[in-house]
Amino acid sequence: MERETALPTAQRKTKLPADHEYSRLSDAELIPLVEDNTTAFSELYERYYHRVFYYLLDIVRNLTEAEDLTSQTFLSAFASLGKLKRKESFSAWLFRIARNKANDFFRTQRKRQEIPLDYIEEIDAELFTSSGYKKEDIFMVRELVNLLSIKEAELLRLRLVAELSFLEISEVLGKSVNKIKKEYYKILKVISIEWKEQNGSK
Structure with missing residues (x-):
């Protein structure tokens, strides 16, 4: 009997939603999809970018630094999304990353504004x-x-x-x-x- 060829992981998973449907999904529903389709993370990025940016801008009071720290926050979030605990809120986890980025910034600057x-x-x-x-x-x-x-x-x-x-x-x-x-x-x-x-x- 001919052995069945194993399908790649992405093909064995549930069919991904169309791009326009991502906006209807909750954070918890989007997170498992990020590994197979960056559109899912793009949706999370769009949802939280302005809140994270203004939060960091209010801390560092510098437009360029706030933009840089916001980018760092989302890059770190994307890289470590697998560490997010299932019961933990994505928004709380994301802002904890942003808060840590701001603290690192001030440690580097050696002063608090x-x-x-x-x-x-x-x-x-x-x-x-x-x-x-x-x-x-x-x-x-x-x-x-x-x-x-x-x-x-x-x-x-x-x-x-x-x-x-x-x-x-x-x-x-x-x-x-x-x-x-x-x-x-x-x-x-x-x-x-x-x-x-x-x-x-x-």
């Missing part, structure tokens, strides 16, 4: 909507946010710039969801109190 958080619109939506906050107070709020510690700023950045859920942030920072929520709302409360005190002292 001022924490320039321009989250006024986001903080407005989160906190000041019903507290009498006015747009002319934007500089005061920015000054208050800039007084945060690096860790506090990072938490706001992951939530408001990277737009990660509390669960995803907990995976990035290695803390429980409850602890992340507690720290986050504590930061907003402190900003609110300081703003009210300064606003009332005018």
Whole structure:
């Protein structure tokens, strides 16, 4: 009996979707397809590029450096996608890579720049909507946010710039969801109190 010739791995797998169908797939559905078709990773790239870029830009405050670090982040993600744990969120894993790239950058630079958080619109939506906050107070709020510690700023950045859920942030920072929520709302409360005190002292 003639021995059946083994098919290449790519041919033995389930038929890949057409390119236009990739946008309908979830991250978890796309990841197993990356090895056989770079279109799957291109879809992940398109989904997350701007969020990763603006997250890194907010950290390094340099357009060229942010673009370079964003490219490094996606190259590292593509190269090590096999290390992603099945239950782990792709977005949390990706932003952990981006965060590490930024930390490496600052270690190389041997200095940490001022924490320039321009989250006024986001903080407005989160906190000041019903507290009498006015747009002319934007500089005061920015000054208050800039007084945060690096860790506090990072938490706001992951939530408001990277737009990660509390669960995803907990995976990035290695803390429980409850602890992340507690720290986050504590930061907003402190900003609110300081703003009210300064606003009332005018």
